[in-house]
Amino acid sequence: MSIFEYAPAPESRAIVSLKPSYGLFIGGEFVDGSGSFKSISPSSEEVLAEVAEASEADVDRAVAAARKAYEQVWGKMSGAERAKYLFRIARIIQERGRELAVLESLDNGKPIRESRDVDIPLVAAHFFYYAGWADKLDHAGFGASPRPLGVAGQIIPWNFPLLMLAWKIAPALACGNTVVLKPAETTPLTALLFAEICQQAELPPGVVNILTGAGAAGAALVAHPDVDKVAFTGSTEVGRIIARTVAGTNKRVTLELGGKAANIVFEDAPVDQAVEGIVNGIFFNQGHVCCAGSRLLVQESISEEVLESLKRRMSTLRVGDPLDKNTDIGAINSAEQLARIKELTAAGEQEGAEAWSPPCELPSRGFWFRPTIFTGVSQAHRIAREEIFGPVLSVLTFRTPAEAVEKANNTPYGLSAGIWTEKGSRILAVADQLRAGVVWANTFNKFDPTSPFGGYKESGYGREGGRHGLEAYLAH
Amino acid sequence: MPTKDAQPARLAVRKTYKLFIGGAFPRSESGRSYVVSDAKGNFVANAAQASRKDARDAVLAARGAVAKWSGATAYNRGQILYRIAEMLEGRRDQFIAELRTFGLSAAAAVSEVDASIDRWVWYAGWSDKIAQVVGGANPVAGPFFNLSAPEATGVVAIVAPAEPALLGLVGVVAPAIVTGNTVVVVASPDRPLPAITLAEVLATSDLPGGVVNLLTGSPAEIAPWLASHADVNALDLTGVTDHGLAKELEVAAADTLKRVVRPAAVDWSADPGIARMTAFLETKTVWHPKSFEGAKGSAY
Numbered sequence: 001m002s003i004f005e006y007a008p009a010p011e012s013r014a015i016v017s018l019k020p021s022y023g024l025f026i027g028g029e030f031v032d033g034s035g036s037f038k039s040i041s042p043s044s045e046e047v048l049a050e051v052a053e054a055s056e057a058d059v060d061r062a063v064a065a066a067r068k069a070y071e072q073v074w075g076k077m078s079g080a081e082r083a084k085y086l087f088r089i090a091r092i093i094q095e096r097g098r099e100l101a102v103l104e105s106l107d108n109g110k111p112i113r114e115s116r117d118v119d120i121p122l123v124a125a126h127f128f129y130y131a132g133w134a135d136k137l138d139h140a141g142f143g144a145s146p147r148p149l150g151v152a153g154q155i156i157p158w159n160f161p162l163l164m165l166a167w168k169i170a171p172a173l174a175c176g177n178t179v180v181l182k183p184a185e186t187t188p189l190t191a192l193l194f195a196e197i198c199q200q201a202e203l204p205p206g207v208v209n210i211l212t213g214a215g216a217a218g219a220a221l222v223a224h225p226d227v228d229k230v231a232f233t234g235s236t237e238v239g240r241i242i243a244r245t246v247a248g249t250n251k252r253v254t255l256e257l258g259g260k261a262a263n264i265v266f267e268d269a270p271v272d273q274a275v276e277g278i279v280n281g282i283f284f285n286q287g288h289v290c291c292a293g294s295r296l297l298v299q300e301s302i303s304e305e306v307l308e309s310l311k312r313r314m315s316t317l318r319v320g321d322p323l324d325k326n327t328d329i330g331a332i333n334s335a336e337q338l339a340r341i342k343e344l345t346a347a348g349e350q351e352g353a354e355a356w357s358p359p360c361e362l363p364s365r366g367f368w369f370r371p372t373i374f375t376g377v378s379q380a381h382r383i384a385r386e387e388i389f390g391p392v393l394s395v396l397t398f399r400t401p402a403e404a405v406e407k408a409n410n411t412p413y414g415l416s417a418g419i420w421t422e423k424g425s426r427i428l429a430v431a432d433q434l435r436a437g438v439v440w441a442n443t444f445n446k447f448d449p450t451s452p453f454g455g456y457k458e459s460g461y462g463r464e465g466g467r468h469g470l471e472a473y474l475a476h
Numbered sequence: 477m478p479t480k481d482a483q484p485a486r487l488a489v490r491k492t493y494k495l496f497i498g499g500a501f502p503r504s505e506s507g508r509s510y511v512v513s514d515a516k517g518n519f520v521a522n523a524a525q526a527s528r529k530d531a532r533d534a535v536l537a538a539r540g541a542v543a544k545w546s547g548a549t550a551y552n553r554g555q556i557l558y559r560i561a562e563m564l565e566g567r568r569d570q571f572i573a574e575l576r577t578f579g580l581s582a583a584a585a586v587s588e589v590d591a592s593i594d595r596w597v598w599y600a601g602w603s604d605k606i607a608q609v610v611g612g613a614n615p616v617a618g619p620f621f622n623l624s625a626p627e628a629t630g631v632v633a634i635v636a637p638a639e640p641a642l643l644g645l646v647g648v649v650a651p652a653i654v655t656g657n658t659v660v661v662v663a664s665p666d667r668p669l670p671a672i673t674l675a676e677v678l679a680t681s682d683l684p685g686g687v688v689n690l691l692t693g694s695p696a697e698i699a700p701w702l703a704s705h706a707d708v709n710a711l712d713l714t715g716v717t718d719h720g721l722a723k724e725l726e727v728a729a730a731d732t733l734k735r736v737v738r739p740a741a742v743d744w745s746a747d748p749g750i751a752r753m754t755a756f757l758e759t760k761t762v763w764h765p766k767s768f769e770g771a772k773g774s775a776y
Contacts, residue, residue: 125617240731244730247726248722248723255733257733269771270770270771273771273772412732420771422771427764431760431762436760437760438760439760440763441762443763443765446616446618446620448616448617448618448622450617451614451616451624451761452624452759453761454759457733458732458733460733463759466614467612468624471754476751
């Protein structure tokens with residue numbers, strides 16, 4: 001099946017004006033770091049900007065700035081005043097939304113349709129939501145006068161750079177904490193633009209500090225003795241290291257880690273909708289989603305029909321320029337991630353599963369991977385157990401609801417799951433038995449600032465979003 | 477209790493203090509026991525000294541009990557916790573005597589036993605209320621039903637505080653099990669008798685076997701096996717007083733990302749609050765589209 005011809009509809013880059021180089025954002029100002037590295041666009045390998053690399057000494061400086069701001073300004077400020085700063089930030093994010101969306105797509109490789117319609121609106125919504133909590137914490141159910149923790153060290157991944165920043169910074173600030181945030185090495189630019197937004201909002205210096213850098217800077221931040229709270233989103237492997245590092249200290253920790261979600265399709269499911277949900281579940285954001293529906297569990301009686309329909313739908317997916325408004329699947333975020341996806345898909349074929357991808361041309365420069373499904377997958381296969389974090393779906397079948405639940409739960413992860421069936425009672429019964437923090441029934445990959453997000457088991461602990469998300473930043 | 481009379485009118489029948497695993501009272505598979513002494517240093521009993529194998533058996537029993545206990549209705553769990561309070565009340569004098577053996581004054585022993593009974597009653601009432609307090613509907617910006625509800629974390633391994641031997645034990649066990657978790661508890665090493673007698677209460681309260689498993693012995697020996705056990709979901713270190721051991725246990729727990737409650741000084745007579753319950757709860761959030769047409773017309 002051939003793809004309809006579309007004229008390219010590129011979003012203009014003119015709205016983004018990048019500086020050639022960026023410093024670290026400490027104490028309200030951009031300052032020189034100890035080293036530097038380049039952030040490239042994964043869709044073209046073009047160098048977008050040079051950014052400072054934070055050293056241990058820089059982490060010290062940033063934590064000191066955050067401590068000072070906490071003790072002298074932010075920790076003492078009334079909730080109502082903190083709220084107004086956060087509302088200001090939310091408004092500026094809306095005002096500069098297109099600029100942020102274009103920069104996010106440039107730096108991350110995700111389609112502009114997603115950065116523009118999902119990421120950035122959710123970022124603004126998150127700041128609005130937590131702004132409103134800042135002067136209502138007495139009523140949040142964490143005691144009469146809950147106190148902030150102090151300085152939060154926050155480390156975020158590259159898959160939703162600005163959205164993960166919002167998930168971390170908005171509740172921390174609303175509760176009266178100050179933060180030192182380290183964006184991912186490959187996607188630092190929207191965090192630096194956010195630093196400019198903090199300046200525009202006249203946020204007191206030191207309340208938000210942004211340290212660009214790699215794993216070493218993150219490790220120094222986690223281990224820093226003057227950090228009261230560590231919040232991390234990323235791999236389960238790094239999550240374990242963080243949990244070990246903070247053992248024996250008084251640091252509070254929340255971890256949002258990996259996943260291997262089952263998307264369960266029962267025989268009475270509305271097939272067209274389920275196929276859209278499967279596609280959304282695994283190909284949204286190139287599958288760089290910790291809660292991606294990366295294991296399709298389809299009831300045996302309809303597996304052929306679903307697979308045929310899925311393949312047809314996949315043939316219409318457009319892979320290419322992230323800034324083209326028609327693009328469905330953008331670039332893989334980095335050469336390193338592409339290598340990881342290739343390693344796991346090669347293992348899938350070696351172990352006997354069968355790969356299928358629609359014919360599609362990939363750009364010659366940049367990092368790309370075709371949307372891929374594997375059939376004939378067994379539960380023991382690496383592609384059924386390990387997080388691929390790419391546009392790769394493993395398809396397994398089941399006969400009974402009990403078998404579906406058993407297979408869905410047969411993983412150390414427990415972040416999310418999907419259920420597709422017309423039967424309400426079955427949805428509720430299956431949802432009850434799935435060991436996962438978020439269950440999407442007849443939908444998938446929905447996010448909202450009011451809705452708590454986070455995992456069971458080795459997908460981490462703590463919740464982000466909603467009233468629940470306040471708990472991570474309050475002493476109680 | 478052994479008596480000190482030179483020529484007792486009747487020789488007392490002593491109790492063998494054993495472990496409590498899966499609803500049964502086995503000796504330690506290691507065959508070991510250790511001497512428990514009263515406040516004056518006199519022999520009281522040979523308590524079972526639990527081993528690694530006992531700890532693993534206890535985890536197995538606890539894991540096996542999760543589905544039934546967490547799947548029971550909140551009302552039913554509340555009824556059973558209240559039943560525990562009733563059974564404890566019935567053995568009030570026995571617990572007072574045991575606590576006095578370890579040097580508590582009559583008034584202090586009465587106060588601790590009464591507080592322990594009342595604590596079970598307090599937690600019994602929480603079983604069908606905690607979900608309403610910590611869960612609820614989320615007003616998402618779209619046509620979706622969205623509900624967050626708490627669920628039990630699973631198997632919780634607990635190092636109970638050495639003192640108060642009964643109230644401290646109740647104070648860590650009740651908040652974990654009332655929400656549907658099952659537990660493996662390392663009891664106070666020097667004062668294990670109230671724990672084992674509490675096990676007799678639990679065994680006669682309709683609490684399913686395996687929901688509470690009690691081990692006596694050395695926390696420093698047993699707890700590391702629990703902290704590193706992949707089938708344990710959470711670790712309560714409240715009773716650990718050695719900072720080095722606490723850190724070692726928390727490091728071991730990180731391998732499977734167990735939820736960890738760190739050691740802390742606790743005023744067991746104060747209102748416990750809900751933090752001990754929420755520490756061993758997961759939040760599950762379920763989304764569903766709202767539509768007149770059913771899923772077929774859903775806004776996926």
